[in-house]
Amino acid sequence: MxxxxxxxxxxxxxxxxxxxxxxxxxxxxxxxxITALTPIxxxxxxxxxxxxxxxxxxxxxxxPGSYPEEVPCLxxxxxxxxxxxxxxxxxxxxxxxxxxxxxxxxxxxxxSGGSMGKGASTLDxxxxxxxxxxxxxxxMFGGGLGTxxxxxxxxxxxxxxxxxxxxxxxxxxxxxxxxxxxxxxxAEEYTERHQGTRxxxxxxxxxxxxxxxxxxxxxxxxxLKTSKQNEEEGSDSTQMIFGWEAIxxxxxxxxxPGIAYATPLEHSALVCAILALQHRGQIGAKxxxxxxxxxxxxxxxxxxxxxxxxxxxxxxxxxxxxxxxxQAWGGPYVHHVRxxxxxxxxxxxxxx
Numbered sequence: 001m002x003x004x005x006x007x008x009x010x011x012x013x014x015x016x017x018x019x020x021x022x023x024x025x026x027x028x029x030x031x032x033x034i035t036a037l038t039p040i041x042x043x044x045x046x047x048x049x050x051x052x053x054x055x056x057x058x059x060x061x062x063x064p065g066s067y068p069e070e071v072p073c074l075x076x077x078x079x080x081x082x083x084x085x086x087x088x089x090x091x092x093x094x095x096x097x098x099x100x101x102x103x104x105x106x107x108x109x110x111x112s113g114g115s116m117g118k119g120a121s122t123l124d125x126x127x128x129x130x131x132x133x134x135x136x137x138x139x140m141f142g143g144g145l146g147t148x149x150x151x152x153x154x155x156x157x158x159x160x161x162x163x164x165x166x167x168x169x170x171x172x173x174x175x176x177x178x179x180x181x182x183x184x185x186x187a188e189e190y191t192e193r194h195q196g197t198r199x200x201x202x203x204x205x206x207x208x209x210x211x212x213x214x215x216x217x218x219x220x221x222x223x224l225k226t227s228k229q230n231e232e233e234g235s236d237s238t239q240m241i242f243g244w245e246a247i248x249x250x251x252x253x254x255x256x257p258g259i260a261y262a263t264p265l266e267h268s269a270l271v272c273a274i275l276a277l278q279h280r281g282q283i284g285a286k287x288x289x290x291x292x293x294x295x296x297x298x299x300x301x302x303x304x305x306x307x308x309x310x311x312x313x314x315x316x317x318x319x320x321x322x323x324x325x326x327q328a329w330g331g332p333y334v335h336h337v338r339x340x341x342x343x344x345x346x347x348x349x350x351x352x
Contacts (some may be wrong), residue, residue, distance in 0.1 A: 028262075031174045032255045032257065034294050036293075039192065043285060050193075053247065054072065056070075060171075066111065074253060081258070084141050088111055091110075101345070106348040111311055140266055140269050161252075162185070163184045163185065193243055196243070267334075268333035274296070
């Protein structure tokens with residue numbers, strides 16, 4: 001359910017009133033559309049020298065006699081990590097952490113959930129509550145602290161490709177996108193294969209000037225020998241060819257992040273994480289080669305733009321993230337971590 005009314009604080013809002021009753025807790029799931037601005041790479045493994053895009057089996061209940069098909073997807077685990085990393089960087093910036101000021105244990109906790117070790121102290125109930133109040137990030141993502149495994153409240157769905165095979169479930173999960181999914185092509189039409197070759201650095205024009213003359217001469221003989229042995233393939237035949245699958249630019253996904261039984265402050269942290277991810281605008285692998293650039297759009301169950309859309313629009317207009325969060329329903333979390341920055345820095349510094 002996309003309960004947009006759960007946004008109980010207005011743009012620019014500062015500290016929130018404390019939670020007094022269960023009615024103050026928020027359970028919300030947002031319907032977001034992810035649009036690929038460049039090809040997205042999200043591999044499940046390798047077949048030879050080829051990286052294969054992550055897929056899930058999808059069976060069409062409207063056609064019980066049909067076989068399940070393998071459909072590309074963005075896993076919830078990958079999208080959860082994207083949210084975690086985005087909010088972690090935002091939080092560290094807002095608390096004014098010094099360069100080199102994070103311990104290895106704190107880094108593990110923030111970016112991968114932490115670790116549990118023998119002989120570590122157990123977190124008592126009162127300590128846990130106080131810690132969640134000081135650092136809402138913990139309640140949202142959870143993690144391992146000492147001998148305690150803490151469950152996070154965040155619920156992150158798969159990125160579901162808008163394609164013919166997924167039309168039936170998009171219809172049920174997000175009616176606002178049902179028409180777009182029904183009009184989409186089969187999943188295989190959105191998949192493309194790329195190929196690259198690792199070239200020998202000695203082929204670079206400057207190599208003749210950088211390498212000793214003896215090495216240049218030896219390389220010339222090696223190239224000549226390779227060319228004669230592989231006339232059809234040419235002198236590059238000894239270089240390894242590699243390939244990868246990607247989802248093409250313009251493809252769209254339905255993505256549904258949410259949170260259960262959250263305080264308004266924890267809910268604000270979720271909104272901040274989504275806006276920070278949009279500001280980063282990058283998911284999946286091979287970001288260093290321009291892959292995975294995306295744009296998020298918030299969609300409500302009725303098809304009307306949700307309040308989150310305003311914040312995403314601010315990102316698109318190129319405003320600074322700190323300004324965006326102050327305007328677009330992220331204010332409470334940002335205000336909180338700035339106010340308690342010294343405590344949060346001290347707690348992170350104490351992780352070992």
